[in-house]
Amino acid sequence: MTDRHERPGPVDRRVRVQGRPVDSYPAVPTEAQRGSVRRITVVGEEIxxxxxxxxxxxxxxxxxxxxxxxxxxMYVADGAGLAANQVGVDLRLFVYDCPDDHGVRHVGHIINPVLDLTDPRSRRLVDDFEGCLSVPGAAMVVPRTDRAVARGLDKDGRPLVIEGAGYFARCLQHETDHLFGHTYLDRLSGGDRKDALREMADGREDVLARRARKAAELGR
Structure with a gap:
């Protein structure tokens, strides 16, 4: 999922890592500082x-x-979330570094997630623009619920419960969709899907060039 640079709501400096509040966290996640850049798969690829x-x-x-x-x-691609099949690995796992609508930053990973969209009496459906790192250069309006809970495990097999509201709830739903073999294009009408693919065709090369420049600046 792509990051959204214009975020509503008041600025809040709090950070939640793996669902738990922390006093501070580096702008570039600790994990990213240890990692290597992998190729991001593009819609149409079998995986x-x-x-x-x-x-x-x-x-x-x-x-x-x-x-x-x-x-x-994810960081090099200016993303807010990334699923394992987007780097060519067919495992139920995604990572995220995403704000909610109150400016709280959520950072972490979750494995084998099961999504709970919470009590329907306490949530609403919101239409908002959504992009995907595997659909480079395109963004379309997609309806998602404004609250979601993901239950799964961390990399050591310990249980996790990650709660999301607003844009972060959208991120949890978007990334979980990937693990079932779906992109946000599958939630669009035929006409909107064609428009998104046209946007991708027009903007893809610029997006890929921007990612390559950022990786080069980091020496990766």
Whole structure:
């Protein structure tokens, strides 16, 4: 999911890492500082259209390295969330660094998530623009609920409950969709999907060039 640079609501300096409040956190996530940039898959590639496999082995250096790489890849691409199949790995895992509508920053990863859209009496459907790192250069209005809860595990197999509101709730829904083999294009009408693909065709090269420049500036 792409980052949204104009965010409503008052500025709030709080940060929540893996769902827990912390006093401060670096602008470039710690994981990204250890990672390597991976290629981001593009809509139309087979892996993006297939459900991902559950992660069954935890606590491994390989899994930690994958998460680090995903964080850096997301950062270089100016993303707010990134699923494992977007870097060519068909596992149920995503990372995020996303604000909610009150300016609270949410940073972390979640494995094998199950999404709970919360009590329908306490949520509403919101239409807002949404972009995807695998649909470079395009953004379309997509309806999403304004509250969501993701229940899953961290990289060591410990239970996680991540609650999201506003734009962060949108991020949780967007990334969970990826793990089922869906992009936001699948939620559009036929006409809007064609418009998004045209936008991608027009803007893709500029987006990819911007990512390459940012990676080069970081020496990656």
């Amino acid at each position: 993006l259209g297939q459900p991902c496999r559950d992660v069954t082995e935890f606590g491994s250096p390989w899994l930690s390295s994958l998460i680090d790489d995903m964080f850096l890849t």
